[in-house]
Amino acid sequence: MATTGYAQLPVPGGKQAPNTPGDLAALAQAIDPHLVQHVTNQAERDRVYAGAPLHTLVSADDGSLWIKTSATANVWATIYQPLPAWRPVSLAGGYEAGGFAPQVRLVGKQVHLRGRIQRTDGTTFPMAGVKVGDVPADCRPAVVGVWAGGASLTGDPMTGVGRFEVLDENTSSSLGGPGSLIWFSQDGLQVTGGTGVIWVDISGSYWID
Secondary structure, eight states: OEEETTTTEEEOOTTOGGGHHHHHHHHHHHHGGGSEEEESSHHHHHHHSTTOOTTOEEEETTSOEEEEOOSSSOOEEEEEOOOOOOEEOEEOTTEEEOSSOOEEEEETTEEEEEOEEEETTSOOOOSSOEEEEEOOGGGOOSSOEEEEEEEOOSSSOSSOEEEEEEOOTTOOBTTBOTTEEEEEOOTTTTSTTOOOOSEEEOOEEEEOO
């Protein structure tokens, strides 16, 4: 049969009438990979279209749209995906939300955090590193996540900033295991007997890959 268009779709000739059912089936099979396929969610995409050809386009009920980027593996690029909801950060014992709920959002391979944390007894944070919470398992980085975190300027602290770390999957310490959210600061040591900050702001981001 002759072919037409960029997709090289098979077009039966005028003398192929006896073969019409087979010709229509061949045309349908040729068209199918160029259609937008429909699924309920990503899990169904991975299950149903794992063996689909390169360039297969799949849309989910929530509007997510992916294109297959491998002819042999179940690998996809995201064209569009709705932002996921914010989720709570699990706080360590002795710590609570400080005015703004500590939350985390995973967008693609980047984790975003927001919110404040304070001690439940109203005292200041220890001057050495201290675990203040945990991120969800899917937000644990491949290498330790690090960013500058803000803090209260009440009392002795002068700079109002410290360092946050989220421990990666292969790291643990006396402060915590993988996914632990840890605060480090020396703010408050400017005066004899100085104390640390009374709250910290976890706003920041890091990559999980």
